[in-house]
Amino acid sequence: MSNLSVNxxxxxxxxxxxxxxxxxxxxxxxxxxxxxxxxxxVPRMVHDTVQGVGxxxxxxxxxxxxxxxxxxxxxxxxxxxSEETEISRxxxxxxxxxxxxxxxxxIETKMQRMNTDTLRLEETIESKExxxxxxxxxxxxxxxxxxxxxxxxxxxxxxxLLSIPLAYFAAANYAPNRFAYNLSRSTISLFRxxxxxxxxxxxxxxxxxxxxxGFLALGIHGAGFLGKFYAEDIENADRGPQxxxxxxxxxxxxxxxYGVLPQVMPQYIAYTxxxxxxxxxxxxVIGIVGAGGIGLELKxxxxxxxxxxxxxxxxxxxxxxxxxxxxxxRLRSRIx
Amino acid sequence: xxxxxxxxxxxxxxxxxxxNISLQVPRGQFCVVLGPSGxxxxxxxxxxxGLSSPTEGEVMLDDEQITGxxxxxxxxxxxxxxxxxxxxPRMSVALNVLSxxxxxxxxxxxGIGLFPAALREKACRLLDEVGLTxxxxxxRVSELSGGQQQRVGIARAFMMDPAVLLADEPVASxxxxxxxxxxxxxxxxxxxxxxxxLCSLHQPExxxxxxxxxVAVSQGRLVFDxxxxxxxxxxxxDLYHGTLNRHHEEPKAAVxxxxxxxxxxxx
Ligand SMILES: Nc1ncnc2c1ncn2[C@@H]1O[C@H](COP(=O)(O)OP(=O)(O)OP(=O)(O)O)[C@@H](O)[C@H]1O
Ligand SMILES: [Mg+2]
Numbered sequence: 001m002s003n004l005s006v007n008x009x010x011x012x013x014x015x016x017x018x019x020x021x022x023x024x025x026x027x028x029x030x031x032x033x034x035x036x037x038x039x040x041x042v043p044r045m046v047h048d049t050v051q052g053v054g055x056x057x058x059x060x061x062x063x064x065x066x067x068x069x070x071x072x073x074x075x076x077x078x079x080x081x082s083e084e085t086e087i088s089r090x091x092x093x094x095x096x097x098x099x100x101x102x103x104x105x106x107i108e109t110k111m112q113r114m115n116t117d118t119l120r121l122e123e124t125i126e127s128k129e130x131x132x133x134x135x136x137x138x139x140x141x142x143x144x145x146x147x148x149x150x151x152x153x154x155x156x157x158x159x160x161l162l163s164i165p166l167a168y169f170a171a172a173n174y175a176p177n178r179f180a181y182n183l184s185r186s187t188i189s190l191f192r193x194x195x196x197x198x199x200x201x202x203x204x205x206x207x208x209x210x211x212x213x214g215f216l217a218l219g220i221h222g223a224g225f226l227g228k229f230y231a232e233d234i235e236n237a238d239r240g241p242q243x244x245x246x247x248x249x250x251x252x253x254x255x256x257x258y259g260v261l262p263q264v265m266p267q268y269i270a271y272t273x274x275x276x277x278x279x280x281x282x283x284x285v286i287g288i289v290g291a292g293g294i295g296l297e298l299k300x301x302x303x304x305x306x307x308x309x310x311x312x313x314x315x316x317x318x319x320x321x322x323x324x325x326x327x328x329x330r331l332r333s334r335i336x
Numbered sequence: 337x338x339x340x341x342x343x344x345x346x347x348x349x350x351x352x353x354x355x356n357i358s359l360q361v362p363r364g365q366f367c368v369v370l371g372p373s374g375x376x377x378x379x380x381x382x383x384x385x386g387l388s389s390p391t392e393g394e395v396m397l398d399d400e401q402i403t404g405x406x407x408x409x410x411x412x413x414x415x416x417x418x419x420x421x422x423x424x425p426r427m428s429v430a431l432n433v434l435s436x437x438x439x440x441x442x443x444x445x446x447g448i449g450l451f452p453a454a455l456r457e458k459a460c461r462l463l464d465e466v467g468l469t470x471x472x473x474x475x476r477v478s479e480l481s482g483g484q485q486q487r488v489g490i491a492r493a494f495m496m497d498p499a500v501l502l503a504d505e506p507v508a509s510x511x512x513x514x515x516x517x518x519x520x521x522x523x524x525x526x527x528x529x530x531x532x533x534l535c536s537l538h539q540p541e542x543x544x545x546x547x548x549x550x551v552a553v554s555q556g557r558l559v560f561d562x563x564x565x566x567x568x569x570x571x572x573x574d575l576y577h578g579t580l581n582r583h584h585e586e587p588k589a590a591v592x593x594x595x596x597x598x599x600x601x602x603x
Contacts, residue, residue: 240418240422243418244416247385247387248416248438248496249409249412253443254439254441254443258435259435262424262431263424263426265426
């Protein structure tokens with residue numbers, strides 16, 4: 001008996017959780033990070049950031065980063081809300097019938113002009129009449145934001161429509177055959193692999209500037225994402241209800257509709273909301289390549305250094321994304 | 337009429353779940369299947385609704401063999417009541433019952449949930465018969481108690497007027513009082529609709545109370561086939577100890593069943 005216990009003690013062996021291999025792996029990982037960090041200029045990033053923070057609290061005398069940030073902040077503020085148009089440039093201007101809330105002002109600008117007779121610089125005052133719409137630019141941006149939201153909506157709609165058949169064929173337990181399964185899976189991977197920005201570039205060439213290219217690009221990428229997740233939920237759904245319907249001969253499609261869909265609906269809605277949320281953010285970006293919406297406006301203003309306009313646009317984007325977050329969180333908690 | 341002719345079921349991993357079983361269940365009979373866990377009860381029942389197919393032998397329904405070809409037609413005559421109810425959670429009681437008639441509904445109607453009036457009336461009638469009330473119609477099944485869920489399951493099973501009802505341990509997750517109520521309901525419903533029932537159970541006393549006939553399987557073999565009266569306590573004991581051997585073949589034999597060695601010597 002005691003012999004047995006001695007033998008057993010010899011068999012037991014509880015090693016430390018780490019060995020030389022782990023240490024080696026850790027060293028290699030550190031080495032890779034070090035090399036890559038130099039390539040990514042991480043040291044300069046740390047130096048400049050620390051310097052900027054030091055400048056902000058009064059420890060450093062100068063900081064290029066802080067100066068840059070300050071310059072941008074100064075040119076953004078105050079935000080551009082109103083819109084001014086020179087009256088001489090407005091066709092058929094009707095002085096008696098001004099647009100709502102707007103007013104006419106005379107603006108005087110001092111100019112340095114070369115007098116051709118005396119060859120001296122002279123100061124002249126030029127005055128021009130402008131039409132001021134106090135909320136003109138804001139409403140323009142809001143309209144563009146609405147267009148962006150619509151692009152996101154149609155992109156989401158398109159991706160849901162595309163992903164339903166994709167998911168059906170990409171779910172191993174519903175695909176009719178191996179070929180359809182593989183075809184569907186690879187289509188999904190392809191759709192996910194193409195970034196919206198890239199497909200939007202090409203779609204703009206095909207469909208011209210405007211929202212079509214935008215929502216098509218969003219729809220295709222979203223379909224790849226939703227197709228994958230819808231399919232995985234179908235595969236993981238509880239088999240019981242499906243067997244019950246299958247065993248009475250309900251057929252695959254009806255079994256999916258009544259045995260699976262009600263189970264996975266909350267997740268589906270959550271994914272779709274996420275895609276919509278993502279589409280709103282992406283739609284602002286892909287507008288930059290000409291696919292309509294607020295992105296185009298943003299890029300135009302940025303290129304013209306109108307940072308006060310850019311500021312307004314950024315604030316509107318931020319507010320929209322924030323409100324959308326609140327909305328979808330509320331919707332999600334109600335459904336789940 | 338329901339027939340198993342020398343049926344054997346071997347799973348790909350080599351498990352022989354059913355070994356050479358022959359069994360006939362006449363129309364309208366309430367036949368209870370007993371047997372210890374892993375005996376092959378579920379496998380036996382699943383060969384009737386096409387969720388499993390025999391490796392050898394044939395399974396017949398109304399003189400037609402259930403094969404890969406005929407299964408989609410024949411399984412419409414067979415309804416199943418499941419141990420875990422197998423209702424679709426998060427779906428309403430109404431839709432769960434209606435889904436029992438899905439094979440009769442066109443794809444587009446099913447797709448948008450427009451069931452014909454006749455089916456909707458039938459669903460209401462069945463829900464009334466199983467003892468639920470109209471207030472239950474819009475409730476999600478996941479909000480019901482186990483007993484109520486099984487009532488919904490029974491209502492769903494009768495939606496297509498099945499010739500055969502399979503009940504695989506329909507009361508295994510319910511308390512004794514509710515269990516009796518559910519079996520009473522199953523018994524009454526099948527009597528009223530003239531349904532043949534094959535019902536697996538783990539409670540011999542319920543089998544005696546509700547079965548017209550009791551069969552028992554053990555390790556894939558049919559080891560008992562008789563009336564409720566013939567299912568004595570000692571037979572049950574042997575069954576769950578795995579020492580029962582075709583006791584019913586000598587119903588009048590004076591051999592006490594509790595002496596398995598003697599039994600085996602005779603066999
Ligand atoms: N898909 C499968 N693959 C391999 N073996 C299986 C499979 N399904 C069941 N078996 C085996 O077949 C035997 C019979 O199983 P079955 O589920 O029919 O038993 P049961 O009598 O219904 O048991 P219980 O009372 O626990 O439900 C068991 O040994 C089980 O492990
Ligand atoms: Mg079982």
